[in-house]
Amino acid sequence: MTAERELIAAIQRRAGAAAPGVAGLVQGIGDDCAVWRPAAAEVGLVTTDTLVEGVHFDRAWHPPRLLGRKAVAVNMSDIAAMGGSPRFVLLSLGLPGDEAEQWRDDLLDGLAEAVTEYRAVLIGGDTVRAPAGVLLTVTVIGAADPERVCLRSGGRAGDSVWVGGPLGLAAAGLEICRRGLGADPQWRQAVQAHLDPAAQVVLGQKLAAAGLVNAMMDLSDGLATDLAHLATASGLGAEVDAGLLPIPEIVRRAARVCRADPLAWALRGGEDYQLLFTAPPANDEALARLGALIPGAALIRIGRLIPGAGVFLQDNGRRREIGYGGYDHFRRE
Numbered sequence: 001m002t003a004e005r006e007l008i009a010a011i012q013r014r015a016g017a018a019a020p021g022v023a024g025l026v027q028g029i030g031d032d033c034a035v036w037r038p039a040a041a042e043v044g045l046v047t048t049d050t051l052v053e054g055v056h057f058d059r060a061w062h063p064p065r066l067l068g069r070k071a072v073a074v075n076m077s078d079i080a081a082m083g084g085s086p087r088f089v090l091l092s093l094g095l096p097g098d099e100a101e102q103w104r105d106d107l108l109d110g111l112a113e114a115v116t117e118y119r120a121v122l123i124g125g126d127t128v129r130a131p132a133g134v135l136l137t138v139t140v141i142g143a144a145d146p147e148r149v150c151l152r153s154g155g156r157a158g159d160s161v162w163v164g165g166p167l168g169l170a171a172a173g174l175e176i177c178r179r180g181l182g183a184d185p186q187w188r189q190a191v192q193a194h195l196d197p198a199a200q201v202v203l204g205q206k207l208a209a210a211g212l213v214n215a216m217m218d219l220s221d222g223l224a225t226d227l228a229h230l231a232t233a234s235g236l237g238a239e240v241d242a243g244l245l246p247i248p249e250i251v252r253r254a255a256r257v258c259r260a261d262p263l264a265w266a267l268r269g270g271e272d273y274q275l276l277f278t279a280p281p282a283n284d285e286a287l288a289r290l291g292a293l294i295p296g297a298a299l300i301r302i303g304r305l306i307p308g309a310g311v312f313l314q315d316n317g318r319r320r321e322i323g324y325g326g327y328d329h330f331r332r333e
């Protein structure tokens with residue numbers, strides 16, 4: 001048996017174990033294609049995201065099980081952003097060949113575990129040799145109600161801008177890990193946000209079903225950049241109040257230790273994987289009530305959409321443009 005066949009068998013074993021009979025699946029992993037029957041009343045969603053060793057994660061501190069979970073979660077976050085339900089997962093895995101078998105098994109265990117947690121099923125995959133480092137591409141196929149699917153472009157002038165939870169935790173966790181402090185229990189919440197983020201799939205579904213939201217996306221590149229994407233797609237600008245940003249105390253403490261700016265982490269840190277959405281101000285109270293019923297969600301209104309263009313931060317009476325100030329993979333510092 002070649003190494004690749006072993007790897008494929010290892011993936012197949014986990015796909016079988018995680019298949020809870022998802023509706024519509026005709027043929028799972030093991031044929032040339034997977035086959036499923038889309039429900040007539042739904043639209044399909046598809047998203048893909050790649051994690052590259054040295055760019056998105058560091059094997060030195062990212063436990064393989066959590067890395068597998070994260071590769072799934074960052075894609076589930078895109079399904080959440082549309083208000084959809086995850087259905088099927090595809091994995092393309094590049095391995096350098098220097099990794100231990102236990103490392104590989106832990107990675108696949110974490111991946112399969114997360115697929116099951118998000119009520120999806122692994123229906124296919126591919127493996128390649130990747131000499132430059134581990135490469136994980138996950139594709140998630142989901143479904144949504146065509147009348148309720150949430151686009152970025154639906155924002156209206158005057159909408160309140162909301163986030164689904166705290167900002168800056170993952171950026172703090174990353175910096176803590178970089179400094180070799182990740183094992184210190186006082187940073188657990190931040191380190192977990194970096195290593196093992198949770199996608200707000202249930203929140204996205206509830207928001208979509210309630211019909212309270214005009215535009216929605218998930219926060220992957222930082223609020224400054226992602227809000228600029230949403231506002232631009234809606235043909236509008238946005239204004240955010242610095243004092244309303246949900247920056248947890250642990251982020252402020254980590255920023256002091258790392259001599260960093262907690263506001264910069266909240267605006268530009270990236271990888272928060274919270275939902276960002278807009279809704280008419282008349283829905284403010286209904287949204288606060290809905291948020292209180294969803295475990296893990298903490299809905300905070302942080303600003304508004306405005307006519308014009310640009311994203312502006314109001315901070316102690318000063319107003320400055322912050323649009324697209326987030327993490328950019330292709331930016332040279």
Ligand SMILES: [Mg+2]
Nearest residue numbers: 078081218220
């Ligand atoms: Mg996204």
